Amino acid sequence: MKIKMLAVAFATVLTSSFCSAQANQSAVIEDFKPSTCNQPGQMYPQVNSQGYARFRVIAPNAQSIVVSLGLGGAKGGTPLAKAEDGSWMGTTAGPMDEGFHYYHLTIDGGVFNDPGAMNYYGSTRWESGIEIPAHDKDFYALKDVPHGNVQQILFPSKSTNTSRRAFVYTPAGYDKNTKTKYPVLYLQHGWGEDETAWSNQGHANLIMDNLIAEGKIKPFIIVMTYGMTNDAKPGTIGSFSYVPFQTVLVDELIPYVDANFRTIANKENRAMAGLSMGGMETHAITLARPDVFSYYALLSGGTYNPAELKGKANPKLIFISCGSRENPDMVKKAAVTLKEAGYNAVSFVSENTAHEFLTWRRSLKEVAPLLFK
Amino acid sequence: MKIKMLAVAFATVLTSSFCSAQANQSAVIEDFKPSTCNQPGQMYPQVNSQGYARFRVIAPNAQSIVVSLGLGGAKGGTPLAKAEDGSWMGTTAGPMDEGFHYYHLTIDGGVFNDPGAMNYYGSTRWESGIEIPAHDKDFYALKDVPHGNVQQILFPSKSTNTSRRAFVYTPAGYDKNTKTKYPVLYLQHGWGEDETAWSNQGHANLIMDNLIAEGKIKPFIIVMTYGMTNDAKPGTIGSFSYVPFQTVLVDELIPYVDANFRTIANKENRAMAGLSMGGMETHAITLARPDVFSYYALLSGGTYNPAELKGKANPKLIFISCGSRENPDMVKKAAVTLKEAGYNAVSFVSENTAHEFLTWRRSLKEVAPLLFK
Known part of the structure; x- marks a missing residue:
């Protein structure tokens, strides 16, 4: 106890x-x-x-x-x-x-x-x-700083024959600085969660508002959508495959976002991150489509083996994190191994947290300043 | 039965x-x-x-x-x-x-x-x-048409010493047509509801998407925020006053929206509507600040007496509605009385509905084409 x-x-x-x-x-x-x-x-x-x-x-x-x-x-x-x-x-x-x-x-x-x-x-x-x-709750607190907006978009998806929902965080000033174009982070939830998680329980928008207000990061856009595309019956992760989601994300959502928001629409200005199952999706999709993203982040979602990257993907950053009550040694060792193999790998361990959202809020705060350098 | x-x-x-x-x-x-x-x-x-x-x-x-x-x-x-x-x-x-x-x-x-x-x-x-x-559910269905976005904004409010939340519907194309400016409807929920009601249970965004896609209205922005500003303890409508909300709406939210969205920032391009208690707020605020809005709509929320308008407010439209299971005769008679007094008044009765959201979805569909003419 x-x-x-x-x-x-x-x-x-x-x-x-x-x-x-x-x-x-x-x-x-x-x-x-x-x-x-x-x-x-x-x-x-x-x-x-x-x-x-x-x-x-x-x-x-x-x-x-x-x-x-x-x-x-x-x-x-x-x-x-x-x-x-x-x-x-x-x-x-x-x-x-x-x-x-x-x-x-x-x-x-x-x-x-x-x-x-x-x-x-x-x-x-x-x-x-x-x-x-949390003792460090200030970083995700609602403060009197300029606030970005979180908007619900409905984007057409031919592969699933639906209009699908995503949430898009645009940083403060997005609507005024009509000449500015922004990099984009695609940020995924975990198993059993959905596209509401990162802005509701994750406070991703407030974390970003505060980092931007403190001058710690350059503003970027975050896009969050549902990642269990083919999981018709909740709870059946056994039948889950990342491939239908890859189609929605890469072939449908990204082109829609690039067409409808002022993004810098290239690989160098695109990151993918996910927590838990979203990390596994990030791992699979960044490897399957190395032409799309330059920054990879797995939050309590495994790691990369240098062998699977070699000759295939050349990311500008690999960020791996977890809570100290998870498997911190694996995370730290994996970063060392990746660094030895020549990759820019960074690990982060959230103190005194488990496979829960404070781990992931802190991970977002840590990875955000490393993106789009 | x-x-x-x-x-x-x-x-x-x-x-x-x-x-x-x-x-x-x-x-x-x-x-x-x-x-x-x-x-x-x-x-x-x-x-x-x-x-x-x-x-x-x-x-x-x-x-x-x-x-x-x-x-x-x-x-x-x-x-x-x-x-x-x-x-x-x-x-x-x-x-x-x-x-x-x-x-x-x-x-x-x-x-x-x-x-x-x-x-x-x-x-x-x-x-x-x-x-x-509903037999007419098509008008609020999610269809394969261009979709506007619903975004959460956090605006500074000195009078309540908080960052307050509002949701803003921007019509399809808002982000692309960067020269276009839009009129704005301020749309209020009822007692016991909040700023999520009109886009969750109201489907205001889908109603607008469909009306725009059918060419029945010119696109406009909708802004929805919490209207029970001073009601610290839910359930105590007895102590509720519209005055603190008027301050938030007129002195804080409207200037913020006009500064951060491409609005046509004048009275002729600003409407206020509300359901139930939001109708009572609309009634009170449009009369207290006749310089702000040109279009007034009360959905199951009472009516205007020509005497209280005379020499004070000269709205371009007064829309009053309710469900057929409410008080439809009052609504119809009020429109006749207002018309006789020279006002452009329109009444609408939703068939076979009570003091519920289908009444208000239908009312939004009816009033939208009458706004900003």
Whole structure:
């Protein structure tokens, strides 16, 4: 059981004999505040300064309610207990990792969302979300700086016979600087997520706004679309192939974006990045179409073997990252191997995070200044 | 109990003796299909060709589940019955009105969303949504026509000390026709909804795309933002005042839009419309600031009295509408009265709809061709 932050007031009474769940609970600091992911006006769920989460749900006649938190949350679920007023309350057994966590309620054996929380698409469903404020949360905060816009576009896709949706981040000033052309990052979500993930739970737009306002990067466009093109039935990753998505991305979306936005429409000004399954897509598509992208980034999504690049692809950058609770040694070693083989490889490990969105927010912040040099 | 559509096969056996709930249920046609508002891959809820809705929820140990449908839905709720496999199923007692309906589940006395359906902000919470296909649904369908974009902007607001969110619809070609300037419609949601309503459940962008593609309107921009500016606690409409919102809209948002989009920044090319509470805001703000807008539209949101306009405001158009299940006589009479007083007033009544989004989708379709003439 991990304790990341201990209030000074409690530090003196904490001895090794307190290392049980009960002892941790007794050390919970009662400074809980509504989660920043709550629906307007909702007081629960709440989070305290140590990273504990507390839930409250109204369902007077329910038999049992358990909160299921994902990776980096409290493992095994947090059962809620019924109070006399018909509400169910419970607090996680320990502090949670900093950052964003998907979760849901299991009520009487069925899966439902917490009516107090906002919804985020993950695990092929709109899940509830909760945010444990990170010590470095400033980099993805909404600040009083010039803001870029995130726009929904509907682009024609002959290969799937549909109008498909993408979100396009254009940096502040895009609409005014009508002569300026911009490089483009194609940025993919993970399995079970969709094209809403990077701007909703990822705050990609705010990360960019802040980096640009601080002068740390030159402005570029980000395009985000759905990457599980042929996955008609959610949950069937077994039948998933990247090839139909490659067609949508390379043959349909990129030409549409280049025709409708002021892009610098060449390989040198085009990057692809993805998290988890989106990293695997990035890996496969950048290798299958080395003529399209110059910058590759895999966020918790594997790495490249120098052998598969040799004589085929010559990227200007390979960025590989993961959370420290994933496989950081693999990531670090892979960068060394790629560097030894002559590639400009950079690794990044997000401290104290798992296969979750704080890892990927931080990865975006780290990779953005390395792109389009 | 109303029956809107009777399949020919059943018409011959329908007599007056069947006019009970049980008789209607026996006439339910088993051609149910997943609602178009379902989450990806979800088979329930379903809708049949008559407008009945059928729900299925998994919660093996629940004691009771009731579906609460809003206006135009089946009144009083649809109780679900438990099947042997642990699922709960039920069908509405009668056909529902065409169009979009908010709903939620009451599970063991608590309010939750249907995990099968997507979520839509209404009633100051993210509700579940279901769509009964309308006979005229073509006008808000996603078609293979040039699509405008809907973009999220974050604009600075000194009066509320925040960066506030708005969504901006720019018509197809906006990014290419960099010399063209456009009129702007400021379009408001209703009580308990927010700035997402008009593009999510309203399909305002698709309505515009289709009208433009058919040559029925000249392209214009639509701006949608949150209208309950001072309503810190959702649900407290009693304390609501339009004045703080007027400041945000007129003194902050409009100057920002005029500075950052290619608008024709004058009164003659600016319209304001709103549904329900957004109509009341439109009424109040157009009268308080007659220098700002030339076109006024109230959708299920009251009307204007000629006396309050006289010597003060001289709009180019007053559009008033509602559903036929609301107060259509008031709307028609108000238009006559306004016309007699010399105003260009137009009324519209949406057939067989209540205080719901199909009324407002149709109203947008009707008013759009009358704007910016």
